[in-house]
Amino acid sequence: MPLSDRLGGDLPRRPVSLELDDIQATVLRYRPEPYYGTHIMLHVSDPRGGREVLRRLAPHVGSAADWWRGDDTWIAVAISHTGMVAIGTPEPSLQSFPEAFRQGMAARADQLRDHGANDPRYWDSPFGSGRIHLWISIFSDTEARWHAAMETARQQYQGLSGVSVLEMHDFGAQPGDLNPLGYKDGIGQPAIEGGGIAPLPGQGRPIKAGEFVLGYPGEAGVPLPMPHPDVLGRNGTFVGIRKYQSRVGAFNRFLQANARSEEERELLAAKLIGRWRSGSPLTLTPGQDDPKLGADPLRNDDFTYADDPRGLRVPLGSHMRRMNPRDTRMAQLADVNLHRIVRRSTGYGAPYDPNATSDAADEVPRGIYFIFLSAKAMATMEFLQQEWINSGNFMDLGPERDPNVGLQEEGAVFTIPKEPVRHRVHGIETFNVLRGGEYLFLPGLTALRWLAEQQGGHA
Numbered sequence: 001m002p003l004s005d006r007l008g009g010d011l012p013r014r015p016v017s018l019e020l021d022d023i024q025a026t027v028l029r030y031r032p033e034p035y036y037g038t039h040i041m042l043h044v045s046d047p048r049g050g051r052e053v054l055r056r057l058a059p060h061v062g063s064a065a066d067w068w069r070g071d072d073t074w075i076a077v078a079i080s081h082t083g084m085v086a087i088g089t090p091e092p093s094l095q096s097f098p099e100a101f102r103q104g105m106a107a108r109a110d111q112l113r114d115h116g117a118n119d120p121r122y123w124d125s126p127f128g129s130g131r132i133h134l135w136i137s138i139f140s141d142t143e144a145r146w147h148a149a150m151e152t153a154r155q156q157y158q159g160l161s162g163v164s165v166l167e168m169h170d171f172g173a174q175p176g177d178l179n180p181l182g183y184k185d186g187i188g189q190p191a192i193e194g195g196g197i198a199p200l201p202g203q204g205r206p207i208k209a210g211e212f213v214l215g216y217p218g219e220a221g222v223p224l225p226m227p228h229p230d231v232l233g234r235n236g237t238f239v240g241i242r243k244y245q246s247r248v249g250a251f252n253r254f255l256q257a258n259a260r261s262e263e264e265r266e267l268l269a270a271k272l273i274g275r276w277r278s279g280s281p282l283t284l285t286p287g288q289d290d291p292k293l294g295a296d297p298l299r300n301d302d303f304t305y306a307d308d309p310r311g312l313r314v315p316l317g318s319h320m321r322r323m324n325p326r327d328t329r330m331a332q333l334a335d336v337n338l339h340r341i342v343r344r345s346t347g348y349g350a351p352y353d354p355n356a357t358s359d360a361a362d363e364v365p366r367g368i369y370f371i372f373l374s375a376k377a378m379a380t381m382e383f384l385q386q387e388w389i390n391s392g393n394f395m396d397l398g399p400e401r402d403p404n405v406g407l408q409e410e411g412a413v414f415t416i417p418k419e420p421v422r423h424r425v426h427g428i429e430t431f432n433v434l435r436g437g438e439y440l441f442l443p444g445l446t447a448l449r450w451l452a453e454q455q456g457g458h459a
Ligand code: HEM
Pocket: 179, 181, 183, 184, 185, 186, 187, 188, 189, 242, 244, 246, 273, 275, 279, 319, 320, 321, 323, 324, 341, 343, 367, 368, 370, 381, 384, 385, 404, 405, 432
């Protein structure tokens, strides 16, 4: 269902200052509810074949025009650095991409703190091999439209010489629109200036478009550096993909070990994230879940932390408060608006089972392709991993890490502020383990055609 329908009609409009029909739909269009789709990873061994896929796909790739209403099914296409090389992109253009993008996510493991269980050595194939060149994603609101879009995409690449499918991974919402750890997600998103509609209640002031789309002024008043020539960079953005395996057994064992009743268990689950499983924010309903509030996009993000400076409702170290501290006074000052990301994550695999506590449940394929977009995605990801996920200093929490996506060490704790004394919960483990990752460039539609027209490279 498109956003306008979910909000019960037409939305307050704002002037459009972005070239929406040249920007890929994924940048602005929210993930449908419910959602279905597939990620398709392609390898290119002949540059002409690779360029031909892009040329054929271009007319079918969804644009962000009227993104808040209409058809909620679209095809997106993104390219890795090795993919740019494989399709014969001219050298000066290749050199104009940021260094972290050119190196790729696996090579940036140190900067991303991807050590231990998250080390690229343990990633699933084909991640970290440099072989993922083109990444096609189909997003849809119905199974029928998903299959139709899949067929359209398939017709564009199948049978082309020098192009092969490395991996196809279906995704979708679990029953009740929950993710593999049993929570509603995809709620908190930044409002983007010039996108055409007013911010939703609680989204805060719209962020300058240049933070998310190349070619427009960012928060500092000037556009961020973009790849050359302009036709390649403009209206594009960067995507970071991180494939997580959710260790449902370990997560449930942790909850059960630290709660005496189902109520306590659910409260602890809410404290870890900052929202009840239904999506209702703890700030607004600290004592009990309110599923109606969780389901209402006009209310479920409408809060600040002004009345909760010490984290008595939403722990300072909870996932959501770390990832977007909003108006929290932090021990280390940071401009929150410079670290916002657009999230288009997709859940995959078996549904969450609240009773699964075995080690085997940790290995049942299920988890999240965490997908984030930003004009400086690589720098933002490295900042978040270093400062807000795998450290607690910015919230005066010492070495404590994000309880949801932090890489935990022996003896890890999670602090729940309480009167008269805080409660330290022990037994935190790495509940979501990284199993792959890739940096991609998501070109504008003109840029996609430009890439398809280049002549370089050889098979
Ligand atoms: C398996 C991995 C993950 C799971 C299960 C997960 C789950 C969640 C949930 C349940 C929420 C609250 C609902 C919502 O606002 O959408 C949330 C919010 C959020 N998460 Fe995650 N997340 C994961 C990974 C990540 C990572 C790796 C990052 C950043 C690097 C991240 C950044 C955010 C942000 C920015 C928000 C919104 C905060 C806000 O605006 O208030 N998440 N996540």
